Amino acid sequence: MEIWLIIIGAGLVTFLTRLSFIALQGRWQPPELLQRGLRFVPPAVLTAIILPELLMPGGQLHLGLDNLRLLAGLAAAATAWRTRSVLWAIAVGMGSLYLLQAVSGWLAR
């Protein structure tokens, strides 16, 4: 039961976020600080999700060449910078992870 309340609640806040400025256009002038701050939401929120996933796989800080997700993530970032394509970033990132896993498995033998 609780899961349905969560899904409906999450759906509602998402819909209202998307509707917000579309509905208020022409009726309400948002404060300048809000307008300027909005631009930093995607880089802040997305990076706050990305970095822990890369630097702390399994919940522990893990810096080093044996952190395969960090290496694959760096490869994906370089790809995204050059191609500006989400699809290529995913492809190169997953490919690098598989390749690194295979190499480290071979080295560990």
Place this chain on the structure above:
Amino acid sequence: MRAELPILAGVAPFGMIYGVLAMQAGLPVSAAQCMSFILFAGSSQFMAVPLLAGGVPALILIFTVFVINLRHALYSAALAPRLQHLSPLWKGLLAYLLTDEMFAVSITRAPGPLTHWFYLGAGAALWTCWQISTALGIFLGAQIPDSWSLDFSLPLTFIGLVVPALKDRPALLAALTAGLTAVLAYGLPNKLGLLLAALVGISAGLLGERLWKSG
């Protein structure tokens, strides 16, 4: 439609992966599919799966989804002037369909009198693709082993979205401070670190903007 084909090709595997992960985490089939109907927001659905399975309190989870999807307010603000003349029903419908991908397709097209039909077409195609690929992923679900590391596609997608957007120093500063805060605050319960990181990052971006503009 032609402008959208490459994007649809990117959305389909993403929807399938979401379905597979939801099944691996043990969510009911109905909940996994309805999440795609009701939320229609891939990244937050990805994040919600482990939290739902981990029994995170309802309000915290809803709030986390809110923070992740807060960037849609930016899209809403950007498209709002073009939709001002439409009826409330149209506005609601297009808001429901407003995703990263739909925004990417819409914003590059010059506005015209029939633009809202183009938005509707783009949104409906993405919506259909998302529902079908979710269902396929649910169907495949248990047959895909954990060792495929499919959960890694979430940070990869975000890397693909965020890296090209780091065009100036304030944006870069916002990203770095938010990322560092998230790592340092990782131990906080219930993903509160994410909220804290978002606040720190946005504040740092605003400060940086002021600093570099006057300097």
